[in-house]
Amino acid sequence: MNCEKAENYLSAYLDDMLDPQLHTEVAAHLDGCAQCSEVVTEYRRYDTLLANTPRVSPSAALHDRIFNSPEFAAILRQQARANEAHPSAPQPAERRSANRGSPPHWGRIALQTAAVFVILVGSALLLKQGLFHSGPSTARHGSTPVIGNPNPNDAPLAAGNRVVYEHDGALWSAPESGPGLAQRLTPSNVQVSSVWSVSPDGKYVVYAEAGSGRLHVIRADRQGDTPLSSASALCSGAGICSVHPALVWSPDGTRIAYQAADGTLHVVNADGTNDQAITTSTQGLAISPLWSQDSLRLAYIQVNNAEQSVWSYDLVNRRASQLAAHADPANLAAVVEQMFWLPDAQHPALTWATWDATSKTITGIFTRDLLQSNTVRLTPADAHVTAAGFTPKQGTGLWLVGITQNETPALATVSATQPGLTITNSAPGNAITGIYWSPTGNTAAIVSEDGELSLATQNGASLASSKLNGVTGVPAWSPDGTHLAAQISVGIVSMRISNGQPASITHLLLGEPLLANMTMLWAPDSQSIAITAASGTYLSSPDNGHTFKQVDTQTAAGPFGWSVAG
């Protein structure tokens, strides 16, 4: 007997459930096979582990819930009647309830089960085929209980915060509060591309149709879907532009910047008027549009022959100016990894970090004051920077960087306006690969090469004593900076942060297979987080009694957005 065959019998062998001949054969194999013996030993260990897992008992209240329930009283009455009428004959099960008046409670439960089934079937259709809009006409006229609106695209979605995401060529929207599940946001006759964006106030969603790239704006309550007539050339198909799909609302919500099929950037008013190209295709591909806080400028990267230059477009005098002919003049292969406007809107300045994919290092951090004529390199040329994170919340803007100095990782700060690097903490351990500031700028999450996440305060001078390990991907800060969610190897956890220290930890999703491109996004009120996993899409509120709902059986195909309906 070989291992492959033996493996099928190990479990029954352990239970002594094999016939004697087979038992002897397996025993003989185990004698000579350490690997299979190990499996049997482990099975035995797991059996013990399972047998010894503490039993959980119901609360004492369950007794009264059962025996004082109307259902139990009905059972007693029914038995008394049955015993009177037919002292020994079995009673047929109740089957009348669905069609006659005044159904008994179990009948109601059966009805609810039927309703659940309808939801399940309806949603399965909805999810698999996008048929929510054009469901079978019998659903509208027949006696089948209709759950929700048979023509839901005509009905406004419930008001409140709603998470938005895309899969299967449609955008879906699910409410943060209440039991509501995901409903289709976009019309059933429109195929949606992966390019879409929620307006800054959350009230609108702009999206590009798949194929044509035509832009639509729809209200967050799925009313008033409007194609923007002139803006119809968004690069949404395959090809180079899909690598950097761009659709960005200006912070004041009046304009949308988008990338057209020819690689140029356009700006269009949110009502579809005044669509204009701000770059030309001869300059190459324009990517990564970034609005200034006052919505008056749009920074972007121009890519030509794989070299990147940094630009700003002034919407007042309608002029583009080149801020840096090369993102990193010392390394022409380096690409812009991060780019931010400095917080002082009166004094416009742009800062960016460049990345070299070959050496896997940040080759430099730069700032260009728009009122000055030259770009300033902030980090010393010989600094070995492995990660960088920017916050506009500290002074004139502050970078926190992970460096390696004499083969020892350390944290350092870099002012966004002054060259120089100040080491704040020498942290032995593995190289730092990610730095993520809380939105409030009080705490930064530091992720190292081996997946350890630690929390840094005082610009990296103080590190929390506890670490989270096994972290993959990018952690997600709540907008108020009180929670940090991270994907670890056994699932997704959320830490409540108090004074830069993890105060408690909650498992949001445990025992889920990991997704390579896991996305998470906290609601604007920081109460709930949208997460997606192989088994579906979820909303979780770690603080509000730790509620958790699965809004969709499908995985979100891309990032989340939060909208506000009503």
Add this chain to the structure above:
Amino acid sequence: MNLITGTAVAGRSLTDEAATKQSDSVRERASVAEARATEQAWSFERIYDEYKTPLYNYIYHLVGNREQADDLTQDTFLKAFKALPKMDANLKLSAWLYRIATNTAYDALRRRKLIAWLPWQDLDHEPADVESADPQETIGTSELVHAALKRMPHHYRAALLLYTQEGFSYAEIASTLNIAESGVKMYLSRARHSFREHYRALEQGGGVTK
């Protein structure tokens, strides 16, 4: 409520060993309808007392949530009480109750795909956990067991739970899950294989350490 009358008559004849160990009186018969109903209530109490913890524990491990386990245990007992008087006298009570529990839990697991806010208070952790040095302690063994079970296909999970936690024989598992005894061999083999894979993966996975 006081449904215990002290009379040793009851409406059901139950031959299941587990049930009869403590329910000898349940074997006897009633003649008066009213008394019989009262006695049924009484035997319901006995059944509840005997099975509340094992059934609740089983359901809890199937669905992974205490609040839902409460609801489903209630559903299970009420379904059983309603159907019990109509059941054959040779009913194997234990396997039958677990079958109802299994079906009730499976149904809920199917429904859960789309419905409900579920509290996961049993997976919450207090600051002490963050300070813990050993990942196996942080995400404790029983939680690893729980998480590994959760990753398994639910019919394998049910078979493994019935065998290891409830001490069911292959024949009893077959009766409970409504499958052939040879199927139990296959279920348990795959269940153990699956549990081992998931448990090992979780054991080697990350946690919270100081």
